[in-house]
Amino acid sequence: MIRIPKPEYARRRKTLMEQMVPNSIAILPAAPMHIRNRDVEHVYRQDSDFQYLTGFPEPEAVMVLIPGRAHGEYVLFCRERDPERELWDGLRAGQEGAVRDFGADDAFPINDIDDILPGLIEGRERVYYSIGTHVEFDRRLMDWVNVIRSKARQGAQPPSEFVALGHLLHDMRLYKSAAEVKVMREASEVSARAHVRAMQAARPGLAEYHLEAELEYEFRRGGAKMPAYGSIVAAGRNACILHYRENDAPLKDGDLILIDAACELDCYASDITRTFPVNGRFSPEQKAIYELVLKSQEAALAVIAPGRHWNEAHEATVRVITAGLVELGLLQGDVDALIASEAYKAFYMHRAGHWLGMDVHDVGDYKVGGEWRVLEPGMAMTVEPGIYVSPDNQDVPKKWRGIGVRIEDDVVVTREGCEILTGGVPKTVAEIEALMSAARSEAA
Ligand code: GLY
Numbered sequence: 443m444i445r446i447p448k449p450e451y452a453r454r455r456k457t458l459m460e461q462m463v464p465n466s467i468a469i470l471p472a473a474p475m476h477i478r479n480r481d482v483e484h485v486y487r488q489d490s491d492f493q494y495l496t497g498f499p500e501p502e503a504v505m506v507l508i509p510g511r512a513h514g515e516y517v518l519f520c521r522e523r524d525p526e527r528e529l530w531d532g533l534r535a536g537q538e539g540a541v542r543d544f545g546a547d548d549a550f551p552i553n554d555i556d557d558i559l560p561g562l563i564e565g566r567e568r569v570y571y572s573i574g575t576h577v578e579f580d581r582r583l584m585d586w587v588n589v590i591r592s593k594a595r596q597g598a599q600p601p602s603e604f605v606a607l608g609h610l611l612h613d614m615r616l617y618k619s620a621a622e623v624k625v626m627r628e629a630s631e632v633s634a635r636a637h638v639r640a641m642q643a644a645r646p647g648l649a650e651y652h653l654e655a656e657l658e659y660e661f662r663r664g665g666a667k668m669p670a671y672g673s674i675v676a677a678g679r680n681a682c683i684l685h686y687r688e689n690d691a692p693l694k695d696g697d698l699i700l701i702d703a704a705c706e707l708d709c710y711a712s713d714i715t716r717t718f719p720v721n722g723r724f725s726p727e728q729k730a731i732y733e734l735v736l737k738s739q740e741a742a743l744a745v746i747a748p749g750r751h752w753n754e755a756h757e758a759t760v761r762v763i764t765a766g767l768v769e770l771g772l773l774q775g776d777v778d779a780l781i782a783s784e785a786y787k788a789f790y791m792h793r794a795g796h797w798l799g800m801d802v803h804d805v806g807d808y809k810v811g812g813e814w815r816v817l818e819p820g821m822a823m824t825v826e827p828g829i830y831v832s833p834d835n836q837d838v839p840k841k842w843r844g845i846g847v848r849i850e851d852d853v854v855v856t857r858e859g860c861e862i863l864t865g866g867v868p869k870t871v872a873e874i875e876a877l878m879s880a881a882r883s884e885a886a
Pocket residue numbers: 671702713796802826850
């Protein structure tokens with residue numbers, strides 16, 4: 443299935459090239475393959491920048507953009523066709539496929555890159571390249587530049603400037619096109635179904651990994667190759683470990699379970715968290731914390747719109763959560779003073795969200811010229827306040843300890859406000875209890 447139409451990749455390359463200075467070159471390698479153990483590889487995931495500009499899914503490839511080059515501006519180095527290797531590892535596009543199916547103007551075997559790339563760099567003043575991302579490739583690039591330097595006496599001109607490619611590219615990636623929003627909506631729908639399935643399956647006596655299995659079942663059914671990040675399935679006090687990853691503890695009657703999990707489709711991530719009771723009914727303390735987190739999320743969603751700045755959503759959650767913690771008796775004092783002293787951080791220690799896109803914590807600057815970024819249509823982000831009462835917090839009555847709640851949705855800024863992409867999972871106490879109770883009576 444083609445989710446991002448081919449012409450969109452060409453448009454992206456053109457937009458990038460229009461911003462490059464005259465007489466420059468951009469170089470971007472595909473993600474390297476990683477060995478997991480001995481001869482077993484990790485599942486291959488293309489580099490997001492490379493995927494964004496090429497749509498080319500293979501490893502061992504290098505994209506080169508040379509604006510104004512008469513023989514073609516887009517050059518792709520990639521693996522040659524090889525019947526023997528393809529029999530074992532799967533089909534390759536080869537150079538013909540790179541041109542025919544992926545829009546390259548020119549394509550060369552990756553094994554010839556040492557001979558060809560120095561000639562393409564030679565005479566270009568500026569190289570756009572992400573130094574420090576792929577260390578092994580950094581070294582090779584310096585070797586190629588040194589080849590040119592060694593021929594300076596014959597008139598060869600080495601580049602004089604290296605500029606971070608991400609500076610231009612990541613600003614482009616921050617603004618999602620209609621096609622990108624569509625893929626993110628689909629990834630969110632699949633992920634939402636996964637959360638519903640996990641809620642329906644939950645009951646005391648199972649383990650966290652049983653619910654992880656339910657999530658992964660829906661991800662794969664929805665066509666996703668992999669989760670967008672390591673799934674967090676955290677029961678009871680494990681919810682207070684922000685990036686909990688063991689996922690092997692038992693689900694106990696009376697505990698909450700926090701699930702932060704979502705899939706990626708064609709390298710576009712979703713990111714959802716829901717927190718619900720293992721037995722299907724919130725206790726009064728769980729409900730009080732839950733509804734406070736929900737109220738803070740609603741306050742954040744209300745200030746996500748064009749013209750608002752990035753930090754307003756976070757500030758809204760801080761205010762609601764601090765005031766609510768005072769009302770519940772978990773914090774004591776004046777709300778403004780508690781905000782100023784960051785007292786809420788004992789319970790709410792992370793930000794309300796992050797940019798979302800091809801990377802779950804997506805690229806894009808949060809500040810411009812020292813000021814929080816002003817939101818514009820097409821920017822996508824998460825809204826994910828939480829309250830975590832440490833099991834070891836001796837300053838609060840025992841009944842609150844070990845309760846961890848996060849609620850996370852994904853939104854994209856629209857002309858009027860924002861669209862919630864992840865609305866397919868129940869969120870209010872009543873909705874969650876109704877869904878879980880219906881699942882129980884069906885199972886009975
Ligand atoms: N799932 C990682 C996060 O919520 O930021």
